[in-house]
Amino acid sequence: MSKKIAVLPGDGIGIEIVAQAVKVLECLNSDFGLNAEMENGLVGGSAYDETGSPLPEATLKLARASDAVLLGAVGGYKWEALDIAVRPEKGLLGLRSELELFANLRPAILYPQLAHASTLKEDVVSGLDIMIVRELTGGIYFGQPRGIRELEDGEKQGFNTLIYKESEVERIAYVAFETAMKRDKRLCSVDKANVLECTELWREVIERVSKHFPDVELSHMYVDNAAMQLVRAPKQFDVMVTTNMFGDILSDCAAMLTGSIGMLPSASMDKNQKGMYEPIHGSAPDIAGQDIANPLATILSVAMMLRYSLGAEDLALKVEQAVDEVLNQNLRTADIFTDGDIKVGTEAMGDAVVAALKA
Ligand code: IPM
Ligand code: MG
Numbered sequence: 570m571s572k573k574i575a576v577l578p579g580d581g582i583g584i585e586i587v588a589q590a591v592k593v594l595e596c597l598n599s600d601f602g603l604n605a606e607m608e609n610g611l612v613g614g615s616a617y618d619e620t621g622s623p624l625p626e627a628t629l630k631l632a633r634a635s636d637a638v639l640l641g642a643v644g645g646y647k648w649e650a651l652d653i654a655v656r657p658e659k660g661l662l663g664l665r666s667e668l669e670l671f672a673n674l675r676p677a678i679l680y681p682q683l684a685h686a687s688t689l690k691e692d693v694v695s696g697l698d699i700m701i702v703r704e705l706t707g708g709i710y711f712g713q714p715r716g717i718r719e720l721e722d723g724e725k726q727g728f729n730t731l732i733y734k735e736s737e738v739e740r741i742a743y744v745a746f747e748t749a750m751k752r753d754k755r756l757c758s759v760d761k762a763n764v765l766e767c768t769e770l771w772r773e774v775i776e777r778v779s780k781h782f783p784d785v786e787l788s789h790m791y792v793d794n795a796a797m798q799l800v801r802a803p804k805q806f807d808v809m810v811t812t813n814m815f816g817d818i819l820s821d822c823a824a825m826l827t828g829s830i831g832m833l834p835s836a837s838m839d840k841n842q843k844g845m846y847e848p849i850h851g852s853a854p855d856i857a858g859q860d861i862a863n864p865l866a867t868i869l870s871v872a873m874m875l876r877y878s879l880g881a882e883d884l885a886l887k888v889e890q891a892v893d894e895v896l897n898q899n900l901r902t903a904d905i906f907t908d909g910d911i912k913v914g915t916e917a918m919g920d921a922v923v924a925a926l927k928a
Contacts, residue, residue: 672704735770868922
C-alpha cells in the first residue's frame with residue numbers, strides 16, 4: 570500500500586538537508602520496495618514570503634492528508650522583525666498543534682565514531698543513549714493569556730502562561746512509560762515542582778500513571794539539577810519526560826553531548842502514530858546554501874519515520890546502518906570533523922548514505 574509523505578523543507582539549511590533525506594527515500598522506493606509518494610509544501614519564512622502566512626492552508630491540508638511529515642527547519646534573520654503571529658516559528662508550532670503532535674521523542678545517542686568530537690570527556694559520554702520525551706502541544710508555548718500589554722503608568726509588561734491539564738500530562742506520561750518499557754525501564758520526570766504549582770500537578774499525575782507501570786523505576790528531578798546532571802553524568806539517564814519548554818532546553822543540551830546537534834533526529838507523534846519528523850537543529854541561516862550543513866539528523870529522522878509511522882522497521886535499521894557506515898568511512902561534515910577525517914559537504918554526505926544503502 571502506498572504511503573504519503575508531506576515534504577516541508579522550510580528555510581535556511583532546511584532546503585539542502587531535506588534534499589538529502591529525499592534522496593534516501595527515493596533510493597528506498599527504487600531499491601528496497603518502499604512505496605512512498607512525496608509531495609512538497611511550504612512552511613516558515615519561505616511560505617510567508619510566498620503566501621503571507623508561515624503555515625498556508627494548502628500545507629496544513631497536505632500534512633493532514635499524509636501518513637507522515639518530513640520537515641527541515643524554519644526561521645532566519647530575514648524574518649526576525651516580523652510580528653510574532655506570522656514569524657516562521659509559528660508555522661512549525663501551528664503544525665504541531667493542528668496535528669496534535671503532543672509527543673516529541675528526541676533520542677540523544679552517541680556514535681562511538683564521534684566520541685572524541687564531544688566537548689565532554691570521552692568516558693563521560695561514550696555509550697550515551699538517552700531518550701527525551703518532550704510534551705509538545707501545551708505548556709507555556711501555547712498557554713493563554715499571553716502577550717505584551719501596556720500598564721497604566723505606560724510601562725510595558727510581557728506575559729505568558731504555563732498551563733497543563735491533567736489529561737495532557739497523563740497522555741505524555743503514558744508515552745514516556747511505554748517508551749521506558751521498551752528500553753532500560755528507567756524514567757526520570759523533570760519539573761520545577763519546588764516553585765511552580767503547574768509542575769507540582771505534573772509530578773502528581775506522573776506518580777499516578779506510574780502505578781500502571783510497576784516495572785519502570787521512576788525518579789523526579791528539578792530542571793536546574795537535570796541540566797547539571799546532563800553535563801556531569803549523562804549516562805545516569807535512560808528516558809526523561811518533561812514539559813514543552815524544559816524539553817526544548819534540555820534536548821539541545823543533550824544533543825551537544827553527542828558531539829553535534831547536527832546528528833540528532835526527532836519524531837513528533839499524535840495518538841495514532843502519525844508523526845512529523847525533523848532534525849532537532851534549526852535553520853542555521855549563517856551556513857545556509859553553502860553545502861556545509863550536516864544532513865545526517867534529517868536522514869536519521871527518516872529512519873524514525875520508517876519505524877514509527879510507516880511500519881518499516883527493517884528499512885529504518887537499513888538507514889541507520891548506512892549512517893553508521895559513512896561514519897566508519899570517516900566521512901564528516903564540518904560540524905563533526907576532526908583532524909584525520911575526510912571532510913565532505915552536504916550533498917556528498919547524502920550521496921554517501923545512498924551509496925552505503927545500495928552497497
Ligand atoms: C525545537 C525548536 C523550536 C521549539 C523553535 C524553532 C520554535 O527550538 O524544535 O526545539 O522551540 O520548539
Ligand atoms: Mg529547540
